[in-house]
Amino acid sequence: MAPPLVGFVVVLILSAAIYRLYKKKTTKSDRDVQIPDPNGPKNDKVSERGDDEINPTRSPRVYSYEELSRATAGFSEDLILGKGGFGRVYTGSLEDGEIVAVKRIYQNSEEGLRQYESEIAIIDSLSHPNLVPLLGWCHDKNGELLLVYKHMSNGSLDKYLFAGEARIRALSWNERFSIVCDLASALLHLHEESRPRVLHRDIKSSNIMLDCNFVARVGDYSLARLMEHDNTSRYTKPGGTIGYIAPECFQTLRASFESDVFSFGAVALEIACGRPAFDRDLTFCNMSLVNWVWSLHKMGQILDAADKLLDKERDGVQIERLMLVGLWCSIHDYRQRPRMQLVLEALKFEAELPILPCRIPGEPH
Template sequence: MDDEIEKGTGPKRFSFKELAGATNNFNDEHKLVKRVSKGSKQGVKEYVSEVKIISRLRHRNLVQLLGWCHEKKELLLVYEFMPNGSLDSHLFKENCLLKWEMRYKIAKDLASGLLYLHEEWEQCVVHRDIKSSNVTLNSNFKAKIGDFGLARLVEHSKGSQTTVLAGTMGYMAPECIITGKASKESDVFSFGVVALELACGRKPINPMAKEGQVHMAQWVWELYGSGKLLEAADPRLSEDFDEQQMKVLMIVGVWCAHPDENLRPSIRQAIHVLNSEAPLPALPPKMPVPTYLAPSGNMPISVLSISYGAIYSEGGQNLNQSSVLITTQIPHS
């Protein structure tokens, strides 16, 4: 492990004693250290991946890794201090309210960090777990992407890879659940979900919501089609927001969260629209239902229809296998 990690540059190795002393024996009030749980699914592989990848990245919208330690069967990562915590803590806690100007800027910060990962570094970095709890805020509320435990490097010419299923339900693109393929497009989908969270002030899936509003992206798309987008705006803002910016963020959100990966924008295209450098896309009034071709050995190729949102169980935690339906079988010619 030492040989693998020490090939990186920048972060230093800390001793366990140093980190225990600096954090008052890992008291919950001290957030400089990420302590990988001994029972975590991430484990050694993800720990090494996180150190190797993020230690080579340098961007204003990525959390900087300062150091690492693996002693006494502990896996520890030291990051720069982000005094305003994670984005989700501001969007979903009663006593926290992010003003609109901050929200729109956070969306652009997040997009800027993703652009660096996808297009501007020497290799394409697919994060695979973009979500509001992995977006952290510094003292000036500048947003930075963190938690690279699931990230993978791919060549720019390829841009995707097939892996085991990884990510967080509610933020995971539907094609990932079917094929296991992580890509720039699946990261863009996750960005779209976070953009909608910023606009709507709610989580991607809310089983307690009214009928038709359980799945945020589907609900916002319905309002888009009926010309009532602003009804989805976070009510805690009390209409204290720029209406045009709100519409732009919502439309970019559903565009990025398009069920068909081929019809999503690149993160660069999304940035152009957020910056008013390109027109808004013309989307269909109803959210399309995606279809996927899945080879099954010597069997005919099956066309799988995925009911958007129904791929999650109640509570948004587990994949509901019964929602994956074989709608058509096309025999081989």
């Protein structure tokens, strides 16, 4: 074969390979997605989910902008479910009557585009009964970025925990304990069972959604990262929300599975205490719920932190167990925090708790 012809063939082969790689990356919405295994992990409440039940053979699809605009009455302010750093979430009603949650990413935001792509890549690869399911997305030619999730009919956990006009109602102890176990199961799946593993980076009560039977499902993956080669993620500023961010994140500018565990610990204490992780009434503890519960533990009075609404029905042994697990997860030295498998076993009294010190381990003297 003549040299010019050899060069032409090589260029042709390389061009074909590059084109196939490009198509693989840019046509995600048109390809088949992984279908949840009907014989995979199950939650004993799944069969009773009623109007929040998910069809296990349903694949995410592409929606049109016009369809989602009609569903949300032109993205009406009256239908806003919540607001975040990268967009707003609206209640929507599709033409077939299905109720959905539509996340609209802020336009003209390069960071928003990255979060949109990241959220699709992450949640599209996951299937677990304690994760909010992604139904589809829309990338409009005018720059609109929209994600469509299954609507969780009972809203977010924070609306049931904290006193005030926004609280829907108080949760019973059985509901609270079930929710914290659901959350632990979700994080166990993200950290240890999914491939690649997922670092959420924004575990908090407002990102924990409740379906019609109060099964908890973790949502909002805008800050999440896929962890293929390492268990840490470098970023330029601490991701997440004050009260839930692990102390080492401010020093190292890194998130890790251990910092997710710290956030879980803060939520566990919120569930037991009925107070927010960042509580302005706790000025003597730097407004930190974690620090307040540690201070009561130091005095041997940890049950004084329990939500008073539970006084008539609470199981003091279980509540103390939950708060001790919360403290274990929120130890300042991330190397001493437990993995989520051990957390779940400890909550169910299937594993022993360590003897926690009377002051926060790793806290400066």
